[in-house]
Amino acid sequence: MHSNKQIRLGIIGMGKVTVQRHIPSISSINNPHVQLLAVADAKPGLAAKIAEDLTIPYAFEDYKQLLAMDEINAVSICTPTFTHATIAIDALQAGKHVYLEKPATMNETEMREVMKAAKESGKVFIVGSNGMLQNQMLMFKRMIDNNELGEVFNVSITRSYPRSADSSKRKTIGGDGISMESASHNVEWALFFLGDPKPVSVTGVGYYKYDNISIPLEQREADEVDDCSLALIQFDNGSSFMYKAMRSAAAPAEYEVSIQGDMGLIKYDVNKCYKEQSDDCIRIYTQHEAGHLSETRPLISCGKTHAAMYKHFFECIAEGKESYISNGERSVVVMKVLDALKLSMKNKGKQILLD
Template identity: 35%
Template sequence: MTTFRVGVIGAGSIAQSHLSAYAENADVELIAVADMNLERARAVADQYGAPRAYADPHELLADPEIDGVSICTWNNSHANWAIAAVKAGKHVLVEKPIARTLAEAEEIQRTVEASDRVVQVGFVRRHSPNCQVLKSFIDAGELGEVYYAKASCLRRVGNPGGWFADKEISGGGPLLDIGIHVLDLCWYLMGSPKVVSVSGNTYDKLGSRGNVTTMPRYKAADYDPSKNTVEDLANAVIRFENGASLLLDCSYSLHATKDSIEVSVYGEQGGAELEPALHIATEMHDSVVNIEPQIASRTFEFGVGFAHEIQNFVDTSLGRAESIAPAWHGVEIVRILEAIYESASTGREVELG
């Protein structure tokens, strides 16, 4: 049996999900953790039994005993570390978004194309069994041609603050943080069609809602309610070359009566909701029929999603599978996100290639 030796760059919140999945994977040996906060890198390395900890990720990348890395740093360094890792001969699983900007994302893509290394983007929700079951139905033609999709992720009081709320570091607000997940699920299920135009809007009417102290919220470690340079809400209509269209909206701050998530795709022979839970609808013998695949969970479960994502990364790196989230998919999603911001700032539809 081949062992895949792993390093993790960035030892904050999401690194824990990567590390737990690596620690439970029989094919993997954890070698090192790096974080500019060395104390954090050491604590996390100890927690998961990795023998080495570094403050400088360059040192981790120079470690010849490492075959692949997860990049779990802030968005502003994804491109830098992904490119450096490939050049150091490592396979890469980089968290979403693959990069802050299209220019950075395309630089990663050029590096990937010039190498034989795997670069996978962290679209963890794709790996969830409910998504894979629906994908198998769609690939088998059960929904017919998918021509419409809806992607929505609305938080009422959900601006995490810290680096998430600093556009310079994050590249954007709810669009790059949570809208990206639901947009990506729809795009993936639609068969990764080529985008031709994007019309978007962003709003910053409510700010971080740091004044609301009566509702619990996830807060970044360096939360400061007075610091916020990202949008509250973004929406978009996205058109594809095959005539299909997608409606997207997402928010950190909104006067909605509840938080919500929705991912739905509609085709000529059937439709499906993936989020909040998998349900499929079709028509048989002039009757409307709901199809209920019998699976362990109809909803996305974080731990299961990460276990499958890590397995796909390991299998692809070891040459025994294909990645279901290759780098170019991450690039195409950033192309759409950047066009949404451009359309919002110009007040015009953006046409793409």
Template identity: 25%
Template sequence: MERKRIAVIGVGQIGKHHLDEYKRIGGVDIIAVCDLNETEARRVAEQYAVPHVYTDFRELLKRDDIDAVDVCLHNNFHAPVTIEALQAGKHVYCEKPLAGSYCDGAAMVEAAKETGRMLHIQLATLYQSETKAAKTLIDGGKLGKLYHARSTGFRRRGRPYVDGYGTPAFTRKETASGGALYDMGVYHIARLLYLLQLPQVTRISGQTYQEMEMLADRRATSQFDVEELGIGLVKFEGGLTMDIIEAWAVQLDGFEGSSIVGSEGGIRLPSQHQDALPMTYHFTTCDIDMDTVIHLAAMEKRRHLLNEHEWAYDSSQGHWIAALNGLVPLLPTAELALQTMLISEGIYMSSTLGREVTADEIIAASVSTAIRL
């Protein structure tokens, strides 16, 4: 496999995680890092043996020895940096969510098409064993006609900054645009869209909440103005539906795992609370209702023994490196992320207006939230 030359833009918590993952995967040379905080950028460059440091990403993009850039910035910075990188001839790997608004996300996807460059979004749940098993069962017709899905995401008290981790930038519309739906919901919603084969949204209704107490000093410092809980119902073409509940904080002990049901079977993915249940497959045979546990470890072992490039589906960054080398086709992560943006923005719009909204309304009303560096 040819070694790919990559630059990382943003060396905060997520940027460092990406650098660690590149080191673990291998096959990559990190040519440069860029951050407005020059002191931290130089410290990180020294830690990871990166030869070049920038504080202006546009200067970095002038380099002709970079194959791709990895954008690890807050949501509202994604679109401007990604679009300029694509236009500079670089492939782009961008953190989730796609952007701060559907409008900006659509511009990113269009820029990738116009430039002929690859745009890959970090959607880690697509590479989990349960996602692979679910897709295999669905593709094999074991669920029959799919008609409903449920997307769940749970944290008891896991709001960024106010509950003890992360920075206030996660909790402000100014930099993040959204809360639980944008931060965590993207993983769960995008995975179900992938398993449902990216159906077209028609109508959305939803409600957002920020009701739980938080420490007064943390509230003041964070300027917390995004949702801690998002609820939604999505209708797709053909009658398919999906309900959504995504919590940064909620006074419960957990949610059931996400699920998909069809005319001949159903699957439930593992839940996220402490006593997580395994992935299960439900069907009827010989007039007997069957509830079965999927042996994910055995599935993974067999796939890795039989398939030369199975490793390319073990992680988002591993998939990125394999796709850059032409070993596997890039999964449609940008399109999945864009539809996820449409759904999340639709829930926000419905919550504000107090009624169901159409996909066309959401697209027409979406405005840029991009912040240019």
């Protein structure tokens, strides 16, 4: 940071991800100008216990009490997705800088409302786009921009998770299922790598597979959400994004990214990178003029996903600048795509054309 501006942070939402990832990431930055001053969670006693355990000065059950603190000038919102828009707008209108965890909102309309509040507030607003500032992601982007892969025409991402808690199965708790939770990150990655093309069509199918029963998404109960999502997004420049995510597949955990150009291919194993197996997490294939294919495995320190984004957030506040990587504008496009994906899934994979 180039400023001595004190950042007094409050975190709203004390779930597992907050405690295991967000708070340790903030601490790891070790910035003397950043203080975690308060936490809030609607669950009785939870924020108070965490505050006591971590020696955080203030704890609240009502997030509005946290926002009312004049000492707090920045907040991180880590609550369930369906609460994001309301809390983010309240925080911006209270004059706080805002870090908003993904999925940013439930739909495009909410995202536009949050963006309107952000612009009117004049405060720093960042969507927590995990991974976007990691070393390997920036390296891939440089390679693409330097034409090292030739014309990049497709990004493909496959993710699978072990069975998880019941919270993911209900819209009122888990948002809109795996199609929202996972694709909100990965559609943004695709847009980033492809140069922010305009999406023109979305086709997707979704299922939920609880208790080994496979039921098409259009036949689900009103409050159930998908745990298997497959999608194809096409863009105005002819490029495309293919995506598959499964929460309860009978398969090992998997998270693989492929970036395909007409002269090269990047294959990125995200899970291996997170486990710091840096000698085998990235493979780059390039086609030479002589016709032969070469493979390289770059050694790179991947870094921590949340820490890099929080560091960027704090720098933007200290320097009074807008985020160049995740200021919310791309999230409007992401939510537009996800709205179309949900509509396609509800209509048996019908292709949805976008304006």
